[in-house]
Amino acid sequence: MTPLLIFTDLDGTLLDHHTYCFQPALAAMRSLKTFSIPCVINTSKTFVELIELRKALHHQDPFIVENGSAVYIPKHSALTLDETLEDCGDYWRKSFGPKRDELIELTNDKQEQYSFKRFIDMTWQELVSLTGLSETNAKQALQREFTEPMVWMDSNLALSVFRDDLAKFGVQVQKGGRFAHLMGEHCDKANAMLWLKAVYEQQSDEAITTMALGDGENDVGMLSKADIPVVIRSPVHAPPEIPNRCDAWLSDAYGPEGWAQAINRVLIQQGIL
Structure with missing residues (x-):
């Protein structure tokens, strides 16, 4: 079984576009924890916003803020790092752009x-x-x-x-x-995802399969570079097109419900569930 690594947008994807609720996704999130599958948040939100939200989600994995501008890796993480990163309290930070x-x-x-x-x-x-x-x-x-x-x-x-x-x-x-x-110009959800994927691959004997989930234009780069791209249906705009990826999934349900459906589908496909 190839190791799986999940990257997810928040607003309109893991969080409901209108209410910011994530309740429908919780069971699928628990499944990922049960099978030790990292779920990396990759969002336009700020570090400060994510501190409280990660507590509510019981999120322990690395996360990417401000559209790929910086990756935060919890110091309690088992990941070993080859390069020297910025020390930010409980986290190591890799930043990609100007202030x-x-x-x-x-x-x-x-x-x-x-x-x-x-x-x-x-x-x-x-x-x-x-x-x-x-x-x-x-x-x-x-x-x-x-x-x-x-x-x-x-x-x-x-x-x-x-x-x-x-x-x-x-x-x-x-x-x-x-x-x-x-x-x-180097701040991009895709760049940050690929950098972090390489960090995970350094700890593994096998290639890693990446799955990315998002609903907006700013997710297109990340989705196009993932092994399994998932477009989450939005109640307010048409699904973004993923260039040269006729294999992209489109969820049936909106937001966190669609997110949970996609996670369960990949766990079944990979023979995990």
Whole structure:
């Protein structure tokens, strides 16, 4: 049996798009723990947001924050690391991009050309009304380290020009479920996934099969590089297309229910369940 490694998005995937509930996925998550299959969270959320959420999920595995900007590995993990990583309290951190301040500085003068609103320009109250997050969660979402989400209010054509403009500075713009995310050119859910997969493979005698689950445009890179790509159906937008991957699964159910169905399906296919 080939070792399995799961990478999952959160909003709209493991968490319900509207309510952020994960209850329908809990039984499948317990199955992964039972069979010692790591489930790596790979999200646009911040480190601060994930600390509380991981407690609620009883999550013990590594996690990836801010759209692939950094990987956090718990120090209690059995993983051995070849390279020196940043010491962040209970975690080792591998970061892939520039700090948030550089992104803010770079876009300060762009608001005259384009119509957008960045997190730095918002109050937590505005973020609550946009997302339905609680006050605590909204305040945590504003505490970013490597990326700057923004509400894009201009045309798709303007977004394309904006992307080209920032590319000259080594910055990319990725479209998520709700926001467009500014980040370093090497910050990518796929890059972070492949780096962490290599770390796991160093501990294993066998090749590892990766399964990735996501629902948004910013998951496409991760899905396209996974051995088993799973698109989770969304109640608010069409499923993203995964280029050159006619083998991608599309869940029947939305959010965490679809997530659980996909996990159970792969466990049965792999002869684990």
